Amino acid sequence: xxxxxxxxxxxxxxxxxxxxxxxxxxxxxxxxxxxxxxxxxxxxxxxxxxxxxxxxxxxxxxxxxxxxxxxxxxxxxxxxxxxxxxxxxxxxxxxxxxxxxxxxxxxxxxxxxxxxxxxxxxxxxxxxxxxxxxxxxxxxxxxxxxxxxxxxxxxxxxxxxxxxx
Amino acid sequence: xxxxxxxxxxxxxxxxxxxxxxxxxxxxxxxxxxxxxxxxxxxxxxxxxxxxxxxxxxxxxxxxxxxxxxxxxxxxxxxxxxxxxxxxxxxxxxxxxxxxxxxxxxxxxxxxxxxxxxxxxxxxxxxxxxxxxxxxxxxxxxxxxxxxxxxxxxxxxxxxxxxxxxxxxxxxxxxxxxxxxxxxxxxxxxxxxxxxxxxxxxxxxxxxxxxxxxxxxxxxxxxxxxxxxxxxxxxxxxxxxxxxxxxxxxxxxxxxxxxxxxxxxxxxxxxxxxxxxxxxxxxxxxxxxxxxxxxxxxxxxxxxxxxxxxxxxxxxxxxxxxxxxxxxxxxxxxxxxxxxxxxxxxxxxxxxxxxxxxxxxxxxxxxxxxxxxxxxxxxxxxxxxxxxxxxxxxxxxxxxxxxxxxxxxxxxxxxxxxxxxxxxxxxxxx
Ligand code: SF4
Numbered sequence: 001x002x003x004x005x006x007x008x009x010x011x012x013x014x015x016x017x018x019x020x021x022x023x024x025x026x027x028x029x030x031x032x033x034x035x036x037x038x039x040x041x042x043x044x045x046x047x048x049x050x051x052x053x054x055x056x057x058x059x060x061x062x063x064x065x066x067x068x069x070x071x072x073x074x075x076x077x078x079x080x081x082x083x084x085x086x087x088x089x090x091x092x093x094x095x096x097x098x099x100x101x102x103x104x105x106x107x108x109x110x111x112x113x114x115x116x117x118x119x120x121x122x123x124x125x126x127x128x129x130x131x132x133x134x135x136x137x138x139x140x141x142x143x144x145x146x147x148x149x150x151x152x153x154x155x156x157x158x159x160x161x162x163x164x165x
Numbered sequence: 166x167x168x169x170x171x172x173x174x175x176x177x178x179x180x181x182x183x184x185x186x187x188x189x190x191x192x193x194x195x196x197x198x199x200x201x202x203x204x205x206x207x208x209x210x211x212x213x214x215x216x217x218x219x220x221x222x223x224x225x226x227x228x229x230x231x232x233x234x235x236x237x238x239x240x241x242x243x244x245x246x247x248x249x250x251x252x253x254x255x256x257x258x259x260x261x262x263x264x265x266x267x268x269x270x271x272x273x274x275x276x277x278x279x280x281x282x283x284x285x286x287x288x289x290x291x292x293x294x295x296x297x298x299x300x301x302x303x304x305x306x307x308x309x310x311x312x313x314x315x316x317x318x319x320x321x322x323x324x325x326x327x328x329x330x331x332x333x334x335x336x337x338x339x340x341x342x343x344x345x346x347x348x349x350x351x352x353x354x355x356x357x358x359x360x361x362x363x364x365x366x367x368x369x370x371x372x373x374x375x376x377x378x379x380x381x382x383x384x385x386x387x388x389x390x391x392x393x394x395x396x397x398x399x400x401x402x403x404x405x406x407x408x409x410x411x412x413x414x415x416x417x418x419x420x421x422x423x424x425x426x427x428x429x430x431x432x433x434x435x436x437x438x439x440x441x442x443x444x445x446x447x448x449x450x451x452x453x454x455x456x457x458x459x460x461x462x463x464x465x466x467x468x469x470x471x472x473x474x475x476x477x478x479x480x481x482x483x484x485x486x487x488x489x490x491x492x493x494x495x496x497x498x499x500x501x502x503x504x505x506x507x508x509x510x511x512x513x514x515x516x517x518x519x520x521x522x523x524x525x526x527x528x529x530x531x532x533x534x535x536x537x538x539x540x541x542x543x544x545x546x547x548x549x550x551x552x553x554x555x556x557x558x559x560x561x562x563x564x565x566x567x568x569x570x571x572x573x574x575x576x577x578x579x580x581x582x583x584x585x586x587x588x589x590x591x592x593x594x595x
Binding site for chain 1: 189203204211216218245246249311312313315318319366398542561566568
């Protein structure tokens, strides 16, 4: 079970998650300080680290739209949070899988800040309201990257196995 | 016979070595071109991590298929950026990457302009770029899409993109002649408004119809560029005579260029038909690109900054159209106008043709080619409660460097007409 630490609206862009002016900062060890930096209160909350690992950011439709900047994923991953959204923009979803940021697609989700959610394999259960919502599962072929712990170890394995074309 | 394929399905089947592919499959296509800009700094970091502990030398799979273009923060705005750029130069030299465009007035420019200009992209290519507007190169009949830095590092290692879901395709059929002062930018803004910001998420927009057939490659780049604003993995115009003309005349490619076309029985998830013959100039209002209105609904909105440029609308025809309106007139007091041509080559052409002179005499500031104010990190930031009218492609909150400002998006002629008055102005009556 994990707590919802913020509920966001639709079309949360990567300019919102990781503003462009911090783009020269690239290392995953340094990006988290700038997560949602234009939302001063939430940024301060994140930096306080006063929340349990696995806590949840709830997004609406089209979460992570906009730029391909991977810092938007690494910044959130640095806080060990999960993203549960109604829909997620393609590049953000792909980057999350590649970096091992936990993301869950849940089109019917109803949850508010402070609610406790259970992220099951097929369902998201809101313990605070007693409602359950179905997840959209990712294609099985993508599971390989997640099982490997992200695209870096996945690629390393292919490389060592000599799968270079 | 199996189901026919769309252009992108054909390209992916070829690149993945499969007889056919269908939407939803995850494939590992060979990459024909891999493009990065300053974010190559992060790609290099991830690339080196992949090789850690393998005992293998960290060398890219094929340096001739990698392009690196400095554009986002040129010349560097900070020591941090300058140091990233320095690190990338060293990597480029060590790996023998020659499709490298440094900060230069002659061969420099925005990545999405450099790739077509130098003939790096061909019809049927699989192009990945660490930039969401990599969709631009669909204008040349390639399947071209944005990826993150780690995906790119993986492609540099393997020569493949290994986390690609075959997208379903939406067919967009465009007919009619554009009325005066209306063009490709208005078409794509209108389409994004119609589809919404996520209407094409995980899908490709395949463009057809007489309006597309008679459209220049420059216009096609503008519409493919902004396809991502409807969430599309890519936009694509199947290669045709105009593609061949462009690659021959502008990019100097002498050889015959084969084009990949869709099968007549290809499966589309949806067909959208648009007639542009009565289209008005379109404006995307704050703070979402799909918040599109006809110009008549926002006439008179005061603007403090006008921006003409970017990978969307910083080409010679865009500058020519804006200069035609501004020639002999003045930018309104209280409004500042920034012009940044998309590449060094375009800068020189606009100089020769006198457009830059027209802009400067009107009071505009002409800047070096590059991304400039587009992404709000380099120059041209907005003050609190200020409004910009820009020919760029995004108006998310904070995009031009200040979350307390607003950005409207428009075509070059709307931007030019509005610069003279200081308020959003209809170029049809300017
Ligand atoms: S001009 Fe703007 S949209 Fe185009 S590549 Fe540069 S930052 Fe991105």
